Amino acid sequence: MLLLEDKRTIDYQIFLDSLKGKNPKPVLLLQLRNWFFSVLKFDPNTGDPLLSDITSFLDKVSGVIPFNKEELEETNNNKFDWLYKSLSYNRRSLLYLLESPRNEIIRSHERMNIYQAREIDSAGIMEISRRPGRTVKEKVAVKPTILAVKREQGADTLENRLLKKYLIRLVNVLDERQKCFDELENEDSTLSRLYSVIRRWLKSEEADRIGKWQNLPPNNILLHDKNYRKIWRGWQFLLDLDEMVLNDWNNIDRLLSVYIFWKTLSILQGKGSKILQSPLKFDYNKFEICNIPFESANCVRVEAEEYALEINSNKITVIPKEGKEHIIEIQFDKLIIENKVMPGALVTLSDADNVSLKLANSIDKISENRTIPAGFEEEQKYTAINFSEFPYKSVSVSVSNTDNFESRDFSTSLIRQFWTANTETDWINLETSNSPASYSERVNDIKIETVSFEDVFFDSEEHMLSEEKLSSAAYDFMNSIRDFYNTNTLYYLLPDYLEDFSLSRIRSTANTVFPSANPVPSSIGTVFAFHKSEEFKDLSLSGDDFAFVIERSNDNSVFSITPIQVKTTFELSNRKILSLSDYPEIPYGIRWEHHPSVIIENYNPSKVMDYIKSTVSETEGIEKAGKIVIISGQKSIENARLELPADNWFFFNKSFEASDGAAFCAYIQEKVKEIPMWVEHLPNLQMSVIQNGMRDFISLTNGKTVLPIRGRAQELYISREFTLNKNVPEYHFRLVRGDGEKSSALKYEAYLSNTAFPLKNNVTCKLQMNYTYGKEQPFDLYFVPVSSSNFVRAKVEWKKIDEASFPVPNFPPLRNWTEFIKWENVKTKKINNLVDWTNRNFIYIDELQKFCTGEKFEAKEFARYTIKIDLCREVILFDGKKYYQIHIENNKIALLSLTPPLMNLIRDGNTEISFSLNLKKGVNNFYIAYGLTGGKSLARVIFKGLPGLLRFPTMQIWNNRRTISQEEDTPIELINTMNNATRALGDLLSNEQVKQIPILWNELMLLACIMHDDGKSVSEEFIIEKLNQKFEIPQRWQDKELQIFQFGYFIDNAESDIQKKVFAWALNENGDIEYEVCSFKLQILTIALWRNEQLLQEISSERMKLLFDTVSYAVEQEYIQLKALQTKGKKLSNRLLSPLRSHLELLCALIRSRQLGKEYQMLFSPFNPSIKMIISKIEKINTWLKKSEWVNPDSKKELYARQIKFTSSDSDANNSFLDYLLLWLDGEKSTEMPKIESATSDNSEEESTESDEE
Secondary structure (H helix, E strand, O other): OOOOOOHHHOOHHHHHHHHHOOOHHHHHHHHHHHHHHHOOOEOOOOOOEOOEEHHHHHHHHHOOOOOOHHHHHHHHHOOOOHHHHHHHHHHHHHHHHHHOOOOEEEEEEEEEEHHHOOOOOHHHHHHHHOOOOOOHHHHHHHOOEEEEEEEEEEOOOHHHHHHHHHHHHHHHHHHHHHHHHOOOOOOOOHHHHHHHHHHHHHOOHHHHOOOOOOOOOOOHHHHHOOOHHHHHHHHHHHHHHHHHHHHHHHOHHHHHHHHHHHHHHHHHHHOOOOEEEOEEEEEOOOOEEEEHHHOOOOOEEEEEOOEEEEEEOOEEEEEEOOOOOEEEEEEOOEEEEOOEEEOOOOOOHHHHHHHHHHHHHHHOOOOOOOOOOOOOOOOEEEEEEEOOOOOEOEEEEEOOOOOOEEEOOEOOOOEEEEEEEOOOOOEEEEEOOOOOEEOOOEEOOEEEEEEEHHHHHOOOOOOOOOHHHHHHHHHHHHHHHHHHHOEOEEEEEEOOOOOHHHHHHHHHHHHHHOOEEEEEEHHHHHHHHHHOOHHHHHHOOOOOOEEEEEEEOOOOOEEEEEEEEEEOEEEOOOOOEEEHHHOOOOHHHOEEEEOOOEEEEOOOHHHHHHHHHHHHHHOOOHHHOOOEEEEEOOHHHOOOOOOOOOOOEEEEOOOOOHHHHHHHHHHHHHHOOOOOOEEEEOOOEEEEEEEOOEEEEEEOOOOOEEOOOEOOEEEEEEEEEEEEOOOOOOEEEEEEEOOHHHOEEEEEEEEEOOOOOOOOOOEEEEEEEEEEEOOOOOEEEEEEEOOOOOOOOEEEEEEEOOHHHOOOOOOOOOOOHHHHHOEEOOOOOOEEOHHHHHHHHHHHHHHHHHHHHOOOOOOHHHOOEEEEHHHOOOEEEEOOEEEEEEEOOOOOEEEEEOOHHHHHHHHOOOOEEEEEEOOOOOEOOEEEEEEEEEOOOOOHHHHOOHHHHHHHHHHHHOHHHOOHHHOOOOOHHHHHHHHHHHHHHHHHHHOHHHHOOHHHHHHHHHHHHHOHHHOHHHHHHHHHHHHHOOOOOOOOHHHHHHHHHHHHHHHOOOOOHHHHHHHHHHHOOOOOOOHHHHHHHHHHHHHHHHHOHHHHHHOOHHHHHHHHHHHHHHHHHHHHHHHHHHHOOOOOOHHHHHHHHHHHHHHHHHHHHHHHOHHHHHHOOOOOHHHHHHHHHHHHHHHHHHHOOOOOHHHOOOOOOOOEEEOHHHHHOOOOHHHHHHHHHHOOEOOOOOOEEEEOOOOOOOOOOOOOOO
16 A cells, blocks of 8 residues: 655645545545535635634534535535635636736837828837938838837736736646546536636637736735735645645644544534534634634633543543543544554544544433424515514415415524624624523633624613624524525514514614515514404404404513404595405405504503403594404413403403414415505604603604505604704703603603704704604604704604713812902802902901900900999980990990890899990991890800801802812912811810800801811811710701701711711611601701712612602602691791702702612613602692792792702703703703702802791
């Protein structure tokens, strides 16, 4: 036996010669190459193998996936060696170029008669100059021909010279191959036919006119032209052919090992072994198959649930989940296991198959036959498939027999995975529908994302894939369905409980894959299946009768009841009415009209009859119905008590297959094309906006009826006009389905954008609406300006609402010192210097501390005069009133009014009286005394204006939890006065005399709390005292408000232990505490959450839910109390409204938590029933306030926000705080939203003085 061991002499020619000699090694080598080519698919543009996956590759190897007709014919007629692979890549280009080679204009010289010459160049002129004669005329006369330039189309180009050289060499190689392969291939083989074509062309005149290739570098044509670049690659392949053969010859052990490795795996998968799915890539030239997740390893590894297989060079390692590893070494002509040579030959592919079978049986004893559902080989005229429930039931009608209905379920669960390496952005789209097993989330450094048919087409919220990946998966899924059914026309049934807008992707993909794709409601399929049944025959329905089809979702979360009305006539566009009984093609002479479904979420099976009765009673046209039929195949209500209310009600708890009904409908429609067998009553689709605190709805469909005719735009007239607000860059209008209380908000919006936005002025528009059946989005809505020339029209896009993009109130920006120095009064527009104001306040506090300790002070407002009580003897009459006259320094006379305050001090036995004088107001040195107290002490009246003096500038400067002592740009003077004032505050708050004046002590305490970290050393001590005491809410509203302020400002960022304790105490609003305490704590949180942006993050989602529920409860309680006060004749005041607006401002702050993550977004989603409820409450309160008799129109009072302040530009808008709050809650983005510029609990410009009696 010739083994040809002289490796230096092996080339393609020697290989062919040895093949003719029946040498087993070249025979095996050819078999391996033939196998490798047959199981691969190649990129037609590059010739490289396409990526595949383990499951489908092993099915191809084992024959579970059979060769198609073309592949089988190619396999039977050809042997796939290296040369065949190369020519399979460029054969089409080669044949094209032989028919139409690239030509270009070729310039040459030719001697011709003078009258024939069109161009002459320097060569022709030189030739004439060498002739005898003195002039040109004499020179030409001697010889009447000249050397002229000739231009003609020709194929003698660089690329065609390479083509010719390639073909000459190729034909020689093919000639030798033909001699060897005569017995191996058919006479009609691909390369035999190509060989004949090439030989003919090389003998043609065209080939003769092409010059020789001079081994020049390739030009751009050879590198980039779609045909010539394949010739260039073929030429390079011919040059490398001998080297490829030599490499295969030298590595036949490895090649044989690769075959046995994958053949073994294919046998294991065919037996039912759970081999994990993963992507594969191939290198044809090197005869390599790489499992991508293990690409970085030195070996190829494939994993199954119970074992793994590895191949390294010519060694295969079996790694069981439990037990010892085994190594098998593969060599040409022998098999070595655990260093022992096994008996038996290994020189043919048949021998390798036997080895693979034995190896597979030793690895896994399982013996199940793997099968894949077979599709239709014959083309189908149309298929109806029901996507409502898996497996998808379907009925198909073949082209050859249109009366034959064949049912064949689509039982393959369509699943795809996207594999993305950590270091790459490109991903691999992997089919896993038929995989025995698959990886879940990650393998090595590759991330895995899994998506199913339902995820893609039914708008699942669980997946987080990009739109690009979803579209890719959708296209692949739909192609799998088309390949299975082998049809161009699809009727696909969709559940009635799905929203129309959620189906855009399935409609879009179906329209792309199928030339004719027709969506059909599942209930329509059901009634047509009922229509052809024996039950229908016995029932004898007539015009205007109703069938109600019941469906439920697979997870039992949604229950739908769809009214469908019987019709016996049809009105044409020309008003002519056709009687369907005149058409024998229409069974029983009826058609159906589909009405909007009633959708019930979280239904109770025991209440099914209640749902049905309610739906029936509210169905339009039900009063004309003679018979009412209930159809349900749902097992969940099979045993439910269905008490039919009348004899004309009929109930069928039977599953009428919707796909069968849809195919039946299509069958009838083919015969009666002018009459649609069903029509659609559109649900009432409305566009929702909030204006002036009230929700407004614009009906877009108004229950119109449309025909299921593909490609026809049907107009839906809208009479109402709509105004687009100015200064809005893009509009987002919420959509609502249905009317009144039973309407439901959709998770889709009408999105409007245009290059003309934002508009400079409000623009009134007409609305134009069209419906096109089967379109990706069947509704087309346009805004057309009535008179404005800003834009011609703007088209609406229907988008799923991004719940992460719902608007939220902004947190007030951090102010800078320049703004504080030049602070503009909102009302008067005057400029105030808050820094100077604060400096004066701090000096005031420092002076107050000196006064209280008896030190020398300069502040005139603390000047007090003390006299003996016996000096009050001389009474005078001044300005019509009686006063005691007291002489003091500098000839000044103090006048003490003979009123109860003075008389009480005398009666109480005081020996001394202290008072103050208003030295700015005096007449002839007479000054009226005020602030009378017994002994040497301060008077409360002195500090009456203290809140307006201290609060406003401090609240502004220390907003956003600013700590000015830590800021570099803080004015030095302010830091100095603040340090002095902080020390003074500590002394004053501990001073017994100050404690006797609650207004003074509380304002000083509030000041320390407002200053956050700058005053925390002072405020903490007294806050601890308050918490350690038994908590009681003050009776006076002013004292209550002061305590709310103190706790609210003290919380700051809840960083220190005591701050955390206060914050936790305020959050702990247990249901068993009194409402007054609950409201008190909520008002504290309002201040705290609007002072520190980060504080919201300290509230967990669970606690946030409790807090929201408490706020909602408090809003309702305040409304109830206000209405009760109204009945008692109370007058509306800011103080009475204060708790309610504080709770609403707290709600406004809580909305900001939408930015904290999905759990918070779900809590504050407009689709959350709790949010819908609070919106309804606020709308009710807003309506009541505007209509309430107790609101004085002249007072201009409304429920404005006290804590948060909008920018001055927003004050020009008509919307109030409640309007904006409703917009934020509802997620509305159709109005220019305001910016919050500050959040303080006090505004000196708005504060009003109200008595306790108010």
